[in-house]
Amino acid sequence: MALSDQRLRKRDDFLDRAVREMWKYDERVRDLGIDVRFDRGVAHLTGEAGTAEQLDTARSLIGRLDGVLGVWDRVRVGGRDPVVLDLGCGGQKQYPGNVGVDLFPTSEVSVLADVSGALPFADDSADRVFLVHILEHLLDFLPLVDEVHRVLRPDGVAFILSPWWRYVNAVADPTHVRMLDVQTFKGICRRPGAPRTWSPLHAGCDGASIFAELRPNKNGEDLPGEAELARFFD
Known part of the structure; x- marks a missing residue:
């Protein structure tokens, strides 16, 4: 059965809070200039990372959260637009x-x-x-x-x-x-x-x-x- 719009909205709110907490306390991503927005369970990453490894770390950590359906990104890496x-x-x-x-x-x-x-x-x-x-x-x-x-x-x-x-x-x-x-x-x-x-x-x-x-x-x-x-x- 497909998830209802109401459940997806509530899940997005939960995931948004979880990522904000991660960005605050996890030193691996604390200083990254990556913004995260959730839409129907998909994390959308924008902003900038210093290296591809930093972006991969952020993607991996977000992807481990229960309820994340996808991790999509358009992030500048090392000053270069993708x-x-x-x-x-x-x-x-x-x-x-x-x-x-x-x-x-x-x-x-x-x-x-x-x-x-x-x-x-x-x-x-x-x-x-x-x-x-x-x-x-x-x-x-x-x-x-x-x-x-x-x-x-x-x-x-x-x-x-x-x-x-x-x-x-x-x-x-x-x-x-x-x-x-x-x-x-x-x-x-x-x-x-x-x-x-x-x-x-x-x-x-x-x-x-x-x-x-x-x-x-x-x-x-x-x-x-x-x-x-x-x-x-x-």
Whole structure:
């Protein structure tokens, strides 16, 4: 059953208080210039961090809080603005300043491209990539997943949001051609023989949508182990 709007609002209030307390007392994040806002269980991080490691620490600590469904960020690191691609953004990007990518022109689209094909971006050129309500529209989404792996930097993150297969909206929309579950992300991370693998940073489900943040394995890392995967997957 999908979480009610009332419960989600109350959960956001709780999580906001929990993060404020963490920022006050945890020395690992006390002096970070990162702002956190919760919206329906998703933590939105903005502001600035000195290093990528500091940002990863903040992301990890927030992701451990009970009730957090996702940890999305657009944070300056070391004085540099991140390169954030918003694939299939249509008329709404997730953050102002993202590079909107879509097949059809809107005021939010910066790059016209068919995301089911090769992406018009160089290897290791993006810090973050959003795939919000995209995968369920593609009969074969693995080529896009591989393209996102290619364009992300080694410390980059892919943010994925799709309808949960058991929720009515997943099957009510006639343009949805694939059904997805949280376990789908496990399959993406550990595709046997795949040249590009991923490590899960976070995954969750609110009874209506599934969320995941995946980091590309770029430098010959081993496949994520069972203990790592067991945090999120059966």
